[in-house]
Amino acid sequence: MTSDEEAFRQWAGERQLGLLRTALLLTGDHHRAEDLVQEALTKVALRWRRLAAGNPDGYARQILVRDNISAWRKTRREVVVADPTDIRGPDPTAGVDRRILLDRALATLTPRQRAVIVLRFYDDLTERDAAEAMGVSVGTVKSQTHLALRRLRDAAPELAELLREESP
Template identity: 50%
Template sequence: MSETFHEFVVQRSPALSRTAYLLTGDHQLAEDLLQSALARTYRHWRRVRDGDPEAYVRRAMYHQHVSWWRRRRVTERLEAAPVGPAGGDHSDATALRLSLDAALRRLTPRQRTVLVLRYYEDLTEAQVAEALGCSVGTVKRHGHDAVRRLRAIAPELVDRPSERSTR
């Protein structure tokens, strides 16, 4: 294995793994997605290493994920609300993360992917459209539907008025 590729994998895998998890909503699928993208990147490492290899891996993940949508029929899973352990104090941040995770699992894979790319990866609508191989209008539609659905299934995620807006 190329030493530079090994260094890249060691340094960037945690961040890439988080993105893969957000795309799939499942730890095992996220590992598979990341491994697939890294394998593709390794095959093209000589060409990719001098540019932006992380962008190449992310694009490979997005494309692989889209490919998975097209191959399998998506069925919605309804899961029981997580039951916390008796006693103990949990921070608001942890509760918010759990709520967000559960809500993201209830979105379609396309909706979840658009939200991850737009708001976690901070890509523009045009960049998301290019990464997913669809139109900007499709990205807007999936994003709008996803946010509307999140508001319905997880109202605790809706922004509270900020201090600036109440002044």
Template identity: 55%
Template structure:
């Protein structure tokens, strides 16, 4: 990789790492797996930076993350989320993190593809066409997966004694 490309990639990765990690935590249910997912995606983006730098590296990184998350699930089966107390203080964001715990737990009851659709739609705020492109599926599949996922999320939240605000997965 050329030196100028390395600097561009490093700047891009630093600027996107936080957002990618937050989305990955929602996909995987734990921070360690999320970090692995983001690291793998960043490595793949770096390998193709010469081509991607002029195109859409964010979309490529998201696609890699979601495909890798599904691949891990297929290889190892569904892993139950762990309720762990963090080793370090969480800071001011702790109230928001705790408030969203029910939603994160309910997200883990969905299939990886359903979870990916909801994260891309409601957390990343992408339109259906971009979600379809990121996941390599049709727009109709995105719509049907979102419909089923929202229904299952509402059911899971109802069992937990809470309901997502606004009918969607608020609190993501």
């Protein structure tokens, strides 16, 4: 095994779970999320020599976002909301009500709006980094964030109330 292969395997092993969580939030479907991650890892592997010195995380996120939007455009089918039990974490029962509300609210967003919310607030990317991952301008990220947050507030006002109750 070459050092490039070893470096890619190490990177992929470290990032796979994080990419899966991002993909799950983007798609709302565990199986589709796994497929997206596999596609992203394959594309990163094919370009590893060029990406290793750059930003393979950003490229992988870009693939997740673009492939998800492309698939949505091709099928135009209804988004399946992820089963909260599919999400692995330390305590699967903690915050179940909030998670169900969040999944339902995210399902009301367009793929681009959902991508903006996931990249900005889950992956904690800057507006510029989110724009780069999505292949759009910073202004588009700002406007899509505004529209998505408004839609989330309309779709799940009880989520905002639940979050207020949990604040210290």
